[in-house]
Amino acid sequence: MQLRALRYFVTLAREEHFARAADACGITQPTLSSALAALEGQLGKRLVERDRRYIGLTAEGRAMLPWAQQLLAAHEGMVHAVEVLDGPLRGEFRLGAIPAAMPCVGRFTEALLQAHAGMTLSVRSLTSREIVHAIEAFEIDAGITYLDHERPANVIAVPLYAERYVFVTAAGKRRARGGMSWEDVARHPLCLLHQGMQNRRILDGLLSGHGLSVTPRATADSYIALLAMVRSARLATVMPDRYVALIEGADWASIHPIAMDTPVSRIAVIVADRAPLNPNAAAALNCARGIATGID
Numbered sequence: 001m002q003l004r005a006l007r008y009f010v011t012l013a014r015e016e017h018f019a020r021a022a023d024a025c026g027i028t029q030p031t032l033s034s035a036l037a038a039l040e041g042q043l044g045k046r047l048v049e050r051d052r053r054y055i056g057l058t059a060e061g062r063a064m065l066p067w068a069q070q071l072l073a074a075h076e077g078m079v080h081a082v083e084v085l086d087g088p089l090r091g092e093f094r095l096g097a098i099p100a101a102m103p104c105v106g107r108f109t110e111a112l113l114q115a116h117a118g119m120t121l122s123v124r125s126l127t128s129r130e131i132v133h134a135i136e137a138f139e140i141d142a143g144i145t146y147l148d149h150e151r152p153a154n155v156i157a158v159p160l161y162a163e164r165y166v167f168v169t170a171a172g173k174r175r176a177r178g179g180m181s182w183e184d185v186a187r188h189p190l191c192l193l194h195q196g197m198q199n200r201r202i203l204d205g206l207l208s209g210h211g212l213s214v215t216p217r218a219t220a221d222s223y224i225a226l227l228a229m230v231r232s233a234r235l236a237t238v239m240p241d242r243y244v245a246l247i248e249g250a251d252w253a254s255i256h257p258i259a260m261d262t263p264v265s266r267i268a269v270i271v272a273d274r275a276p277l278n279p280n281a282a283a284a285l286n287c288a289r290g291i292a293t294g295i296d
Contacts, residue, residue, distance in 0.1 A: 003075055005039040006068045008032050009047065013065050014139070018054050073138035073278070080279040090118035093280055096126040096134050097144040099223055100199045101267050103242035104144065104160060104291075108269070111287040125222070128152075128198040135272050142284035146198055147268040149205075155270040156281075158288035162264040165203075166244055167256045168227070169236035180258045182210045188236040191229040194219040202265055203238055227253075 012021040012032070022029040040047050047061035048054065057065065083090060093112060097105055102125065109121055126134060131143035132152045147157055167180040169188065186207065192214075193200040200219075207213060217235055220226055226237045231252045238258065247253050269288035271281035 002035075002039075003072065005035045006072055008035050009039060009061075010065065010068050010072060012036070012048065012054065013057055013061070014137075016054055016056075018050075069138045077276070077278040077280075081276070083279075088116040088118055089279055089283055090116070091120070093119050093121050093142075093283070094140040095121060095123045095142055095144070095284075096131040096140040097123060098128055098131065098146065098198065098267075099125055099193070099221070100146075100163065100240045101144040101160075101242070102223070103240070103246060104267070107291045108144065108287055111291050112283065115287065116283060127196060131270070135270070141278065141280040142269055142271045144267060144269055146202070147266040147270075149198060149202055149265060152270055154273050156273050156277075156285060157268040157270045158285055158292060159266045159268045160288060160292050161242075162266055164241045164260055164264055165238050165258045166241050167236065167238055167258055168230055168247070169254050169256075170230055170234045171252055171254045180256045182207055182212055182258065185236075185238060185258065186212045186214050189234075190214055190216040191218040191220065191226050191233070191235040191237050192216040193223075193226070194221060197221060199240070 008021070008025055008027075011024050012018065015021040015024060018029050018032060022032040025032065036048060043060075043064075045060040046058050047064060049056050049058055080089060080091070093116075095105070095108070105123055109123075112121060113119060124134075124140065126140075126143070128145045128150060131140070131145045132155075134140040135143055135152075135155065144160070145152065146163075147159055167185055167188075192203065195201060195204070204213070218229055218233070220229070223239055223243060226239065227247065229235045230237055241257070244255055247255070269284055271277070271284055274281075
């Protein structure tokens with residue numbers, strides 16, 4: 001059984017489309033189909049339901065998928081473990097980060113690439129739930145996500161910093177002086193992340209704790225979109241204070257801290273709690289420990 005065929009199988013399960021899977025593997029679609037047919041022949045089982053297009057995995061395919069993912073991850077970890085004996089890690093590091101934590105990705109990138117000059121970094125913006133799934137499926141090496149709300153299971157975590165919130169509105173709009181209360185926030189027309197994002201669920205919980213609820217005028221899945229709405233649509237938003245450094249000095253934005261009388265949320269680097277620890281995962285934890293005190 002060839003690892004290459006297993007990689008094609010796992011990629012097809014992820015992409016759920018033959019042409020996209022072939023493109024992701026850097027091969028032609030006939031080559032992908034031929035390799036999968038050979039794999040099915042070796043096992044004596046049909047793994048993929050298909051006619052002229054991909055339909056889904058069979059029961060046998062679904063049973064095989066997590067084992068194939070583990071085999072490929074174990075092979076990659078073995079190769080890295082041997083390579084690291086000769087010096088810094090090489091190859092691609094795959095990181096997933098929630099939108100709320102994107103401003104700290106720069107510091108993580110700096111620490112990782114300085115320690116491992118031969119590595120390249122690929123960053124994906126994911127929800128907290130998508131990060132947990134991607135780690136379980138061996139699709140990313142580490143995630144930057146919330147630690148305290150909907151705490152992820154079976155992971156090793158290194159807290160980076162505590163998240164606080166700021167209120168952002170268009171410059172010149174009337175607002176409360178000084179810091180904002182949640183009551184002040186709720187009185188404004190808002191644009192917020194949608195409820196599929198954990199940050200929004202945390203904000204809803206904070207508002208509920210003050211006997212408040214809001215119906216935003218607009219929702220999005222990125223802070224760039226929210227800031228665009230603040231600037232052009234004259235809405236207001238709530239975002240993590242880590243974004244202040246990125247918009248500080250913008251003449252169109254007015255930024256105010258929100259008084260926090262409730263526990264703040266911690267952001268952490270997480271990796272799968274597996275033994276032996278993948279070298280990429282170990283590198284992520286080392287980088288996180290190195291930047292944790294300086295990033296707060």
